[in-house]
Each structure stands twice: as C-alpha cells, then as structure tokens.
Amino acid sequence: MNRARMTQMTGKYMNHDMISLHTDLPELPEGRISLLYAVLGQQPDAAPQKELLTLVTSLVQMGLDTHDMVENAPQGASAAKSGLLAMRAQQLKVLAGDYFSSRFYHLLSQAGQIDTVRRLSEAICDINRLKVSLYGKMTQMKLNAEEYLHFGAELKSGLFLAFTGFMSGLYERAWPELVERFSRCEVLLQEMRKVEKMSSLDESWGMWHILQEGTEEDRRMLFERRDDPNLIKTLMHKYDIAEKLGSLLRQSTGQLQVLLQRLQSDKLLRELQPLIEPFLQAAGQQRATALKELG
Template sequence: MTRYRVEQLAHKYTDHDMISLHTELPGFPSGRIRLLHAVLSQQPAVSSNKELLALVTSLVQMGLDTHDMVENGTIEGKDGMPAMRSRQLKVLAGDYFSSRFYHLLSQAGQIEAVRLLSEAICELNRIKMSAYSKMKQLKLNAEEYVHYGAEIKSGLFLSFTGFMHGLYERLWPELVERFSRCEVLLQELKDAEKEARLNGGWGFWHVMQEGTEEDRRALAEHREDHGLIRQLMEKYGVAEKLGGLLRQSALQLRELVGRFPSDKLVRDLQPLIEPFLAAGGPQPATAWKELG
C-alpha cells in the first residue's frame, strides 16, 4: 500500500462534480485511517482485509462528518437557494458515504464489521446529543469539550479493538483516544491562531470556566461579538494554553507508541505524531531517539 492508497480509493466515492460545485466536504480523516491501517497490519487474522476495513471506516467517518456540517435554522435572503442546495447535498452526500460501508462489507462477507460499526454509529449519536445538551445549557467545561471531541473522533476506530490481540488489544483504545485528543487540540490551536470559530471552541469554554464573573457574563450574553471574544482569548492566553496541552498530549502519545512490540509499527507511526509535536512547541533534537 502506498502512503495515500486508502484515500485514493475513497475518492472514488467522495469525488463528485455536483458536490464540489455546490457545497464542501469535511477533510479526509487521514491520520486516524493511517493509524488504523498500520495497526491492523500487525494482526494476522485481519491483515489481509486491512485496506477494506480502513476504506469503509473512512467512508463512514466522512458520512458522519458531512452530516455534522449541516446547519440548522431557516435560510432566507438572496443566498437562500444556494445555501439550501448546499444543505441538501450535504445530507445526501453523508447518507451516500455511510451507505457504502454496508455494501462493501456485505460483499466481502464482513458481517461482524458491519455490526460493530453500526453499533459505534449509534453510540456516537448518543455522545453528540449529550455534548450538544451540555453546550446549549452552558454546562460544559474546557476539558469536557476536548474529551467529547476525542470521543467523537475515536468512536468508529474503537470498534476494531476486538480484532486485535495481546498487547495491541490493550493499547489500541488508549492509542486512538490519545491520537484523537491531539487532533482536537491541534485544530483548536489552528482556529485560535486564525481567529476562526471563536464562538464555541475550547477558548470559549476555558473563559467560561476560568474567567471572572464579569467576563463570563459578557461572553454568555454576547456570543456573536467576535471582537469581544477575540479580546478575551488574548486576555486568557488561549493559544498558549492550547499549545501546552497539545505538547503534553503529544509527548504522552509518543511514549505510548514506544510501548508497541513492533519496531516497524513504531517507525510507521512516527510521521503521524510529528505534526503534533511540532505544533505543540519546540522539542529536543533527540526526541525520537528514545524510540529507536
């Protein structure tokens, strides 16, 4: 398998002119898919199906992420029709991507994988509803926000724990959850640095948790005031704190990877962790020698 093989296969299902012309899709979950493929390669019982399992997981994830991009509420004004078309295409595209996993796995006789992924989808919907409810009531703190985000990213991938054996079975849940946490923190750091998605991100919940009563009240009452939010993000050092959290999680992830018994797997996973280490802050030049 080449480095981008699964993503190339997925493009057969995700590349459509109608979608690209009228709406946008979420990013391909490349890191988690490569993580899954690399670890499945070490499992003799399923290694021959690793490409298929990685492909269908990527399609299900794309389907779920596409549905999550659908905005609620009414659409008005001169841009109403394009916006409505974009919303409809996201719903249809998400349904299509999700349906492909059942078709591909059924053709291959992988009924157990169908069951496990279907159960994971149901659990993910429950987690999303719990998170949404807490957000709506302003009862979420910053760490819970990251935890929910990592749960949502890792949910499908945890389904494959039962396909693994020995030390791999014990380490896989922590590996995928830690990797997903790093993904969440990295995206939050990028958003904070670009001043994107200021309302509702980690910084918002951090200020609501740690801010003064005056700042919390102002933030709760003026959630659409980007100028105010930007000022508070700077006041509470959101970008710096996110960088520290990412660095800490990336180092823990690096240590965890080093516990796997396969030197080849460790080498294969190193490039997936390096972006987290780089974004989290300067690392010693000998950082990877501990895994050598």
Template sequence: MSRARINQLASKYMSHDMISLHTDLPDFPEGRISLLYTVLSHQPSSASHKELLSVVTTLVQMGLDTHDMVENSPSGTTNGVKGMRTQQLRVLAGDYFSSRFYHLLSQAGQIEMIRRLSEAVCNINQLKMNFYGKLKQMKMNAEEYLHCGAELKSGLFLAFTGVMGGLYERLWPEIVERFSRCEVLMHELAKVEKMSSLAGSWGVWHILQEGAEEDRNILIERGDENQSIQPLIHKYEIAEKLSAHLRQSATQLQVLIQKLQSDNLLRELQPLIEPFVKAGQHRATALKELG
C-alpha cells in the first residue's frame, strides 16, 4: 500500500467542511502508519485486517495530534472570534476523529483492538502530563527530551505488540521506538535548518545541559526568543550533533529490521528508512565539504 493510498483512506473518514474551512490539521503520520501496515502484512493473524487497523490508528493519532495543537497554541492565538473558533474546532476535530475510530472497529467486531488502543491513549496522556510538567519545571535534559518525544510518537503503535507473532513481537517495540526517534530527530533538524520554533527544542536543552554558564543564563532569561537562540545553535554545532544522532539511530533501526530475517520485509521498509539515512549523510557530506 502506498502512502498516498493510506492518506486517501483515512482522509475519507476525516473530511468535514467545518474543520477544513476553519482550522488546519497536524501532519499526517505517514511514516509510522506505513511501518505498521508493512509489518502487519507479514503477520498471518492480522494481515487480513491491515488496512482497517492502519486507518483507525491514523484516526486516533490524528485525534491526539490535533488536541496537542490546542494545548501548545500561544495564548494570543485565542484572541477574537476567529481564534476562539479555531481552538474549539481543534478540540471537536480531535474528538470527531476518535469517534470514527470507535465506530469502525466496533462495526468490524474488533473489540479487543478498541481496548488496546484505548489503553495506549491513556498511557500517552499520562506521558504527556509528565513531559509537560518537566518542561515547565525545567527538569529536563537533551536525552530525556529525545526519549520522551519518541515515547509519545511510538506509544499508540505499541498497542500492536500483542498481535505480532514470534520474533516480531519481541522486536516490534524496539523497531517502532527507534523509528519514532528518527522522526523526532528529523523534526528537530528541520527546526535548526529553518531556524524556526527553536524555543524548547533539543538544541536548547543540550545547551542548558552542556553549555557555558553565560550561555545557559541567556537561554533561561530569553529562551523564548529565536534571535537569542540562533547564535548559540551555531556556536554549539547543534545541527551537526542532531545529524550524528540521526545517523546512529537510522543504523540501529536497520540492524533491528535485519534481525527479523526477512529480505522481503527489509526491501519493503527500505523506502521508509531511506529519508533518515539520507538526511544524516547529507549533513555529514556538507560539513566535510566545508572543512
């Protein structure tokens, strides 16, 4: 199944004029959904339901991510009727996607899967509370930030561990966590390359952990200002460090998939891994040329 096909199927259940007219939606979780669909294709017990399970997981993830857009919106965006309507619709959109998930699985008699995914949502919400609490209290370091980000992205997909068989059941949690870690690193690297949304990013936590005292003080006092963060991002070579982490995680992901001892699966998953590998290599090549 192509990414476009997954997107098309899920979009059919997410389409609503009111939502599309008055608010935007988070990015479609194409990578993780494609990973799930491909691995389910190699599971005799769930292969026949792979399309349904991929679509409902998309709906739940989009619901979670849409609600996150409400929680993380700057307070100023809620000013005025238009801003308030956007916020309200994001809440309603998240709830709407979740209701579609319940409906589709109940119609198919997949009651056990409803339970698994619902428990996963509860766990994710608890993780978010702990994560945001640490952020607010400044009780975070760079590795914890990365680990928590990967946990939040992989949490829903861990619900499928119990439907995997044999070696897949043992390796799936590691595979989906490492894949999610690569996604987080790619996202953080994009922030640095675009020099946007740097406040609270991995680079900030790295500098707060490893930087000189005067630089840490700058971030503590003016850490929400991009213009204050940008020089420090260059000084501490944050893009280079993120790129190195990405190369390492992509290599570890490839090793994990090879352990499944399926050439067909490795070949099918390679297009999903390739962007991580290329992103890390591109940065390494650019640095070598500059040197």
C-alpha cells in the first residue's frame, strides 16, 4: 500500500481542525501498516477485508501513540508558565487518542468483525501491561540496552501480532518473527535519528548502553549533566553509539531479508522491498560515515 492510498483511507477519520490546530500527532506507522496489508493480501480468507483491517489497525496504533505523547503535567511555577495553550494541547492529545481508538470498534462492529474487536482489544491490554512493566524497570534503573530494544519492538509489534490467526500455513509460522524483526528495525532507525539530533540521551538506547557499559565516572556525569550538549557529544563518540546502532540495524535488516526469502513469493518480495530500503540506506550511510572518519 502506498502513502497516498494510506492517507486517503485514514484521512477522513483523523483530519480534524481542532486537533491539527492545537496539538501535534505522531507519524502514521506506514511501514508496519504496509507490511500487514501486503501479507494479508496473500491470505485467501483475509484478503477481501485487508483494507478494513489495516485501516482499523492504523487508527488503534495512532490512538496508542498519541497517548504516549501526553506529558506529565508540570507543577507549581512551571505549570503557570506553560500556559493555557500547552494544557489544551495535552488535553487534546488525550481526547484525540481516545477518539482514534474508539473508531475501530465502530468500523469493525458495522462490518460484523466482532472477533477482530476481541483480538485487538486483548492486544491493547497486553501493550498497556507491557508499558507498565517497562516504566517500572526504567524508574528502578533495572533495564539494559538490549532489553530496551526488545521492549520497543514488542510495543510496536503488539497490535500486529493480533493478526497471526488470520494467516495460514507458512505465513502463520513466519508472521510473529517477521513483524517483530521489522519492528526492531524501526526502533533502531528511530534511535539512529536521535543520535543525529544529539540533543539528549534521555529515553534512548545510548543512555542505557552507557549505563550498562560505561565507567563509573561516565555514569555519574550522565546523571548529573544529562542536558549538557558537550557531554552528550563526548559520550556518544566515546562509546561509538552511532556505529553500534548501525551495526545492530545491519544485523536486524539482514535477518529480516532472510525471513522474507522464506516466504517464497517473488511478488511479495517486490512489494515489501521498498519498506526495507530506509533501513538499508540508514545502515549504509552510517557505515560510510564511520569509514570516512577513520580515513
């Protein structure tokens, strides 16, 4: 599914003046949606409903991602400073997330897809439990870099795993690993973009890697001066954060390509290749940059 068709499908449910004027929304999960659409198209029983199923999944994922953008309300003087507009933006994020999520019930019930409502509802509950677990580990500082990636991939793939029961044969066996590996590549690509900004190490793979592998002095400085851009740049270079992320992305992308080959469908491979290109390009650019710095 191309971007134009995806935008056309979701636009009538997501384009609201009040929301667009007063708050930001997360990006549509185009990669995972296109992956689901393409694989559902290979399933004889699910293919006739593939547009409806990908539409409702888009809306639910947007609802979850919009809620994730809601920040804790500031207290005291900072609360007054943030002003009415900031508070309204936060409130609209909550309302927008609720609205997007609610639309899937309506659309699926109209189509008589009650079992799909159950599957997605259970997936939402699992995702929320996973978020609580991740938050607990993060606040207690009991998380390592690999667990951070694993949680990220699980959160992105959770809704899409609900469609395993729609697959048959080889696809049923391959789908869970396929969507998890694709989601892991998405997480790694996001982390590489964070490195490019170099604005903060908070809530990043780089932070957990340094806390896991760094010296006691570097860990202490990371806690005390986490908003210092010079320190951030120094630590990122010292621990080769960009290079390590690039290596992990190359590894995961290679594993993803192997999985796709197992599906033994040239048509599906051609359809999915554009979804993998951003991962290949980012990993390749990082390697070229690293070689240039060495040379």
